[in-house]
Amino acid sequence: MSAAxxxxxxVGPDAGEFRQLVDGALRELDxxxxxxxxxxxxxxxxxxxxxxxxxxxxxxxxxxxxxxLTWNYDDEGPLAKLDLRMDSATAHSYLQGDExxxxxxxxxxxRLRGESRFALLYLPVMSHVAGPYGRLVRERFPHLAPx
Numbered sequence: 001m002s003a004a005x006x007x008x009x010x011v012g013p014d015a016g017e018f019r020q021l022v023d024g025a026l027r028e029l030d031x032x033x034x035x036x037x038x039x040x041x042x043x044x045x046x047x048x049x050x051x052x053x054x055x056x057x058x059x060x061x062x063x064x065x066x067x068x069l070t071w072n073y074d075d076e077g078p079l080a081k082l083d084l085r086m087d088s089a090t091a092h093s094y095l096q097g098d099e100x101x102x103x104x105x106x107x108x109x110x111r112l113r114g115e116s117r118f119a120l121l122y123l124p125v126m127s128h129v130a131g132p133y134g135r136l137v138r139e140r141f142p143h144l145a146p147x
Contacts, residue, residue: 012089012144013144015050015054020136021133021140025095025129026059026071029068029069030067030069036067038128039061039069040068044059046122047080048083048086049083050087050091056074056075057072058073058080059071081118083114084112085112087109090110095130095134097127097130
């Protein structure tokens, strides 16, 4: 792989693209009886900070019976049980299922705050976001799809 190719693969979506992708993927997961119910059952309390976009995503179980999840981009509310900090390229790669979060944490690309039991509980179920997120990248933002 050339140096130009590796720098291109490190480019993530801008803030508007990222929000559209996350909204779409979480909307699909919320509507998915199996995946959404699984995520809700974990009592997910997650805060993801995308450092280079100055963007915060908070995800939690919904109180509404017709929804599994709720999410917003406000940095208000109770302290999340798990807090992840990463740049947009790492988040984009992780949400497409191309980046192992465990390896990214070990390499220092992702900073994690919270008890390890919450990471062990939440992170596997968040893999349900990868399918819709990756499909939306290919459909709406093909310039962000892996080469």
